[in-house]
Amino acid sequence: DAGVIQSPRHEVTEMGQEVTLRCKPISGHNSLFWYRQTMMRGLELLIYFNNNVPIDDSGMPEDRFSAKMPNASFSTLKIQPSEPRDSAVYFCASSWTGGDQPQHFGDGTRLSIL
Amino acid sequence: EDKVVQSPLSLVVHEGDTVTLNCSYEVTNFRSLLWYKQEKKAPTFLFMLTSSGIEKKSGRLSSILDKKELFSILNITATQTGDSAVYLCAVIPPAGTASKLTFGTGTRLQVTL
Numbered sequence: 001d002a003g004v005i006q007s008p009r010h011e012v013t014e015m016g017q018e019v020t021l022r023c024k025p026i027s028g029h030n031s032l033f034w035y036r037q038t039m040m041r042g043l044e045l046l047i048y049f050n051n052n053v054p055i056d057d058s059g060m061p062e063d064r065f066s067a068k069m070p071n072a073s074f075s076t077l078k079i080q081p082s083e084p085r086d087s088a089v090y091f092c093a094s095s096w097t098g099g100d101q102p103q104h105f106g107d108g109t110r111l112s113i114l
Numbered sequence: 115e116d117k118v119v120q121s122p123l124s125l126v127v128h129e130g131d132t133v134t135l136n137c138s139y140e141v142t143n144f145r146s147l148l149w150y151k152q153e154k155k156a157p158t159f160l161f162m163l164t165s166s167g168i169e170k171k172s173g174r175l176s177s178i179l180d181k182k183e184l185f186s187i188l189n190i191t192a193t194q195t196g197d198s199a200v201y202l203c204a205v206i207p208p209a210g211t212a213s214k215l216t217f218g219t220g221t222r223l224q225v226t227l
Contacts, residue, residue, distance in 0.1 A: 004156075033215075042217060042218075042219040042220060043157075043202065043217040043220075044217075045215065045216075045217075091156060091157075102148055102159040102162055103148075103159075103215060104159065105156035105157050105158070106156055107155045107156050108155060108156055
């Protein structure tokens, strides 16, 4: 079975540019999560969706960050305008919340803002 | 605010040693505790612990949860260089809330020859 698929794998761009990260969750999973990981702060939850609806976006750093989930098989995380402090690895994870099920992570997008 | 603390932060051992990683939490009600292993890429799932006192095992790895004392341990026996990774623990809130995990900062394990 295909796991969580993220794209791109790496992105390097200049500050001020718009960045869009993409995620395809595991088929059948109804919860999707966006995380950011840095050396300083570890793994932080940014936002999560349940049945395509954003449930908690309290982890989103500021208005420059936005996330959408237009359907059960696709989500985007957008940063506009990007800043150097946004440089991190961004993970997408999905799970089935019908019971005690672990989250399965994608391989992440390594983002570098110059 | 829910808090998950892991110790030690970093650990270097020789191949063949046994290690114990600790995870303590200050979480008001939780459903399960998870352990993940993260090498170069994504965290990969190891264990889910829901009941106190019941050990889960997978090969050389084992884990147990103590809900009364609010901690969990992950044991690795006869360590191998392939066990080198960051080990993360995370807590899931009660049923009825969407599964929002709270992660610890991780323990970085390095196994040397």
